[in-house]
Amino acid sequence: MKFFRIFLISSIFLFDNSYTINDIVIREKYANWKRKILRTSPGSQNSTIFLPSNTSEGFLNFKKSLMDISKQNIKFLTGRSQFQMKLNIQASSSDAAKNIRNGFNPPKTSENPSLSTSDSFDYQDITYLPPSLDYRDFGLVTEVRDQGYTCGSCYAFSANCALEGQVAKYYGKLTALSEQNIVDCSTSYGNKGCDYGYMEAAFKYAKFNPGLANGTTYPYYGIDNQCQYTPQMLSAEISAYTFVPKDENILKQALVDVGPLSIAIKADLNSIYYYTGGIYDDDNCRGTVNHAVCLVGYGTDNTTTPPTDYWIIKNSWSNDWGENGFMKMKMGTNLCGITNYVIYPNI
Numbered sequence: 001m002k003f004f005r006i007f008l009i010s011s012i013f014l015f016d017n018s019y020t021i022n023d024i025v026i027r028e029k030y031a032n033w034k035r036k037i038l039r040t041s042p043g044s045q046n047s048t049i050f051l052p053s054n055t056s057e058g059f060l061n062f063k064k065s066l067m068d069i070s071k072q073n074i075k076f077l078t079g080r081s082q083f084q085m086k087l088n089i090q091a092s093s094s095d096a097a098k099n100i101r102n103g104f105n106p107p108k109t110s111e112n113p114s115l116s117t118s119d120s121f122d123y124q125d126i127t128y129l130p131p132s133l134d135y136r137d138f139g140l141v142t143e144v145r146d147q148g149y150t151c152g153s154c155y156a157f158s159a160n161c162a163l164e165g166q167v168a169k170y171y172g173k174l175t176a177l178s179e180q181n182i183v184d185c186s187t188s189y190g191n192k193g194c195d196y197g198y199m200e201a202a203f204k205y206a207k208f209n210p211g212l213a214n215g216t217t218y219p220y221y222g223i224d225n226q227c228q229y230t231p232q233m234l235s236a237e238i239s240a241y242t243f244v245p246k247d248e249n250i251l252k253q254a255l256v257d258v259g260p261l262s263i264a265i266k267a268d269l270n271s272i273y274y275y276t277g278g279i280y281d282d283d284n285c286r287g288t289v290n291h292a293v294c295l296v297g298y299g300t301d302n303t304t305t306p307p308t309d310y311w312i313i314k315n316s317w318s319n320d321w322g323e324n325g326f327m328k329m330k331m332g333t334n335l336c337g338i339t340n341y342v343i344y345p346n347i
């Protein structure tokens with residue numbers, strides 16, 4: 001067994017070196033990958049966003065993706081990291097194209113203002129924290145959706161995830177709300193449709209509109225459109241929204257107390273784009289948060305020494321990404337800026 005493992009690892013190293021020595025192997029992989037993408041996603045050949053093109057830029061992007069993935073998967077196999085990566089449809093896309101979906105961009109003044117003690121809530125009261133929590137098990141989390149590759153609407157998906165959780169918690173009815181409603185109609189509160197936006201503006205819109213439509217009456221197209229909302233579409237309302245202080249312990253208390261929380265992370269890294277499972281622990285993920293997601297739980301992997309605590313995050317990049325659309329992220333060092341912008345609606 002041990003021999004097999006060493007053999008396996010060394011053959012991967014050889015394989016890896018052959019990439020660097022010889023582009024022929026990568027060219028062949030690139031050709032195979034393009035064939036697969038065209039077969040599974042017809043239409044992608046016409047899209048400059050995916051760029052599964054024959055250009056040298058596409059090839060160089062693909063090569064970089066492949067190297068990053070292979071390096072990470074070796075780290076995983078040798079026990080130096082806990083997550084894995086895989087190629088996906090964006091493997092030959094430019095960094096700019098991959099970044100389009102990362103549309104979280106609040107004005108400086110909105111960035112999770114440090115909360116004074118005069119603010120009305122105190123999570124220190126939450127003294128019982130279960131060892132693990134997964135709101136998917138409590139019927140508070142809807143199906144993972146797909147924002148598409150060409151719309152920076154992550155902020156709308158993130159806001160709705162938190163609101164769907166509150167509606168389910170208080171009314172016992174889990175309904176997917178409308179992201180297109182937010183994309184089309186919250187521009188006067190500071191959002192920029194498919195370009196970018198932030199959750200506080202989405203909640204302001206939901207508060208003063210008042211209300212939001214559900215995803216059935218106001219479906220998602222992933223493009224900028226005129227606002228179609230009419231009062232007959234009303235499906236969920238909010239009365240206020242609340243920021244959570246920047247601290248992972250308080251974040252845990254708030255999650256237990258409230259339900260799914262709307263958060264933002266840094267996501268413009270290949271290790272995020274190609275993440276496919278395990279506990280994400282890339283220490284390079286530090287800096288400005290630019291992608292809105294949703295916090296739905298936490299847990300501990302006690303098969304590692306010492307055990308690894310992690311968060312459970314819901315993304316809006318379809319079921320194909322991560323663990324059926326979700327991600328586990330290592331807890332404890334504010335990885336990817338997970339506490340930097342946390343907000344939830346009060347219904």
Ligand SMILES: *[C@@H]1O[C@H](CO)[C@@H](O)[C@H](O)[C@H]1NC(C)=O
Pocket residue numbers: 042043044045046
């Ligand atoms: C891609 O573009 C070609 C030429 O413009 C067109 O004939 C074809 O139908 C397009 N394919 C898809 C799937 O949109």
Ligand SMILES: *[C@@H]1O[C@H](CO)[C@@H](O)[C@H](O)[C@H]1NC(C)=O
Pocket residue numbers: 053054
């Ligand atoms: C790219 O190359 C493939 C075969 O290598 C060819 O079928 C396809 O038409 C080329 N696409 C473009 C946009 O040149």
Ligand SMILES: *[C@@H]1O[C@H](CO)[C@@H](O)[C@H](O)[C@H]1NC(C)=O
Pocket residue numbers: 175214216217232233234235
């Ligand atoms: C969506 O909202 C409409 C009202 O516009 C309502 O009739 C319908 O039942 C709602 N659908 C779900 C799944 O909640």
Ligand SMILES: *[C@@H]1O[C@H](CO)[C@@H](O)[C@H](O)[C@H]1NC(C)=O
Pocket residue numbers: 302
């Ligand atoms: C690991 O966690 C599981 C589930 O929480 C528990 O049943 C098990 O006893 C734990 N194992 C160890 C070694 O702590």
